[in-house]
Amino acid sequence: MDSEELRETLQDAGLSPYQSRAYVAILELGTASARELTAASDVPDPRIYDVVRDLEDRGYVETYEQDRLRVRAHDPTEVLADLESRADRLSSAAAEIEERWEQPELDAHAASIVQRFETVVDRARLFIEDAENQIQLSASPEQFAELEDALAAAVDRGVYVQLSLYTEDDDRTPLPASDVLASTCTEARHRPIPSPFVALVDRQKACFAPHEAARNEYGVLVDDRTHEYVFHWYYVGCLWEICEEIYSARNDDPPIEYVDVREFIRDVEPLVEADAVVSVHVEGNAVSGGEARAVEGVVSDVYYEGDESGDARTTGLVELAGRASFTVATDEGSFTVGGEGAMLEDLEATRITVTAVD
Template sequence: METEELTATLREAGLSPYQADAYVALLSLGSASAAELADESGVPRPRIYDVLRDLEAEGYVTTYEQDRLYAQATPPGELDPLRERLSRLESALDEIEARYRTPETRESDVTLVTQFETVFAQARRDVESAERHVQAVLTPEQFEELRETLAAAYDRGVYVQVSLYAPAEEVTLDPDDFVGVCTEVRRRGFVYPFLVITDRVRVSYAPPRHGASEYGVLVDDRWTAYVFHWFFLTSCWEMFETVHADPRDAPPITFVEITACVRYIEERLHEGATVHVTVDGYGVRTGRRRTLSGTVVDVDYLGHDDDSVASLAQLSARATLVVETADGTYTVGGEGAMTEDVSADRIVVERVERD
C-alpha cells in the first residue's frame, strides 16, 4: 500500500489529516522528536504537540521526555483502536449480509421478496413459532432441511400436514420416516410451488424455481392466508395418496379440517352414537378466541342428504357442526366461516359413546 493510500485509509478510520500524516511519518522514522516529526510529516510545529497528545490518547503513539519531547509508534499488535474499528466494520458487514438475505418481513400484511432463501428462512421461523397447525408443500430436499423443525413443532402438539413431491415411479417412501415428524403426509407426482402455512395466518410462498426470475410472497393475515389454505386443500391434498397418518382408531382424534371432521362424525351419528368434541377457534362475530365442549347433535352441508356421502365440493361450499354445550347450542364452521357462531381451527373428538 502506497503512503498516500495508507494516509487516506487512516483518515477514513477516524484520524484527522494532521494525525494521519504524523503517524505515517513516525512509522517510517521509528522514533523522533516532535520537531523532527513536524519537519518529516509537514505538520506545523505549533500543532505537532497537540497532534501527538491526541494520537497518544487514542493509542497510536507513546511519548516520552528526554531533553525534549519524543514519540514512537505503538507496536501493531497493540493498535486497539484500529482493531476495534475493524471488528465493528466486520460486524456491520455481517449484519448487512444477514439483512440483505433475510429482511424484516412483517411490516405489512403481504410482502414481496426477491430471493427464495428469504422465503425459506421465514417459513422455518414460522414453523418454529407455530402453535396449532402447519401445512407444507415441499420437495424431499426441502423436507429434510425442515425435518428437525417440523419434528419440534409436532412434539409441541402442532398438527403437521405435508404434501410431498415424490413420483411413485421415482421415489420410494417409508411411512416410518414420518413418524414423530408429521401428523399426515401425502404423495404427489407433480411439481408445485413451495408453500408453508402456519396457524392459518402466516404464509411463505414461492413458485417453482425455474428460469432467472425468482420471487416469493410472505403473508401475515388470516383472510389472505385463507386463499392459500384452500389452494393447499383442493390442489395439493385431497386427491393425493396418503403415505402416513397418525392412527385414528380411537379417540381422542384431532381434526384440523372441517371437511374430514364432518365425514367422520356424520358416519358415527348415522350409527346412533353420541360424539363428544372440543372445538378451538374464534367467534365469527367477535374475532376472539373461543373454546367449546359438548356433543354434536347434527351436521349440515350443501345438499345435505342423509342417504349419501358428502363430496368435497359440497363440504367446501359449506360444512357445519351443531354442538350442544352446557351454555347452549352453537354452530361450528371451518376456516373462513361466515354464518356460523364459531370458526374452528381444531376439533378434537374426545369420545364416542354407543348405546
C-alpha cells in the same frame, strides 16, 4: 493467505492499492530503502515517498536515516488491534443487519412480493417458529430439511402439521424416514410431481414460491386471513387431497383430532346418520367477538351444501367447499360450528377432537 489476498484484505481495511502493496512488500523485506521498496512493490517512484509517509502516519511503518532514508515495518500491535476492531465492527454490523431484517413483520392485512426464493423459506421458518395451532407445508425433501428443526419444535408445542413432500418424476431422492416424520409432522403425504413451495400457518400467514425450475424467481408473503384462505384451498385441492399418505399420527379410534371441519364432517356424517352418539371437544373462536372458546357435547346435526343424497365419505374436500357446519348439543345449549372463514355459525373451530363414539 497469499500476498495478493493479503493486499486485497488490507484494501478492505482502508489502505489504498499503493499503500497495501508497499506494506506487504516491507513485511517481506523487513527493511528497505525507498528505491528497494519501489522495485519490490511496483509503486511508481514519484509516489513512494507519499505512500511511505501515509503508512507511517497510520502506524504501519517507521522511517529512519542511515546512508539514506530507510523503511521498516512498525510493531504490528496497533495494526493488529485496528484490524481486529474493524473485524468486530463488521461482525456486529452483520448481526445487526440480520436482526433488523428478521424483526419487521408484514403490515396487517398485507401481501408482499419478494424476488429471492431464499427469502420465502426464511420467512416461512419465522412463521413456523411462532405457530400455535396449525401448519400446512408443501416442500421438497431439501426444503423440508431446512425447516426440520422448526417443525419438530412446533410438533413438540402441540401444533398440528400437515406435510406434503414433492419429488420430481424421475427423482430418486429418498423421502424422510418414518421416525423423522413422526417428530416433525402429524400427517405426511407424497406428491411425485414438481410443485410450488407453500407454507400456511394458523390460518393467517402464507408463504408461496413457484417450483425452483420456474422461469421467474419470486415469492409471495401474506399476513392476512382472506389471502391465506385462497392459498388454503389451493393446498387442499392440489397438494393434499389427491396425494398418497405416507405417514399419520392420527388415531383410528377416539380420541381422534381434526383441524379441518370438512374432513371431520366427511368422517362423522355416516355415524350421525346411523344414530351413533359422537362426543366431541371443540376448540376455536367465537364468530361474533373473536374470543377463544371451547365446548364439549354431542354432535346433533351435520350440514353441508351439495347433493344431500350423496355420502360424505366418498366426497372430496373441495366438493365440500361451500358452507359446511355441524351442531354440538351441550349442557349450555346447542352451538353451530364452522371451519376456517366461518361467518354464520357460533364458533370457528381450530381443533376438533372426537372423544367417544357410542
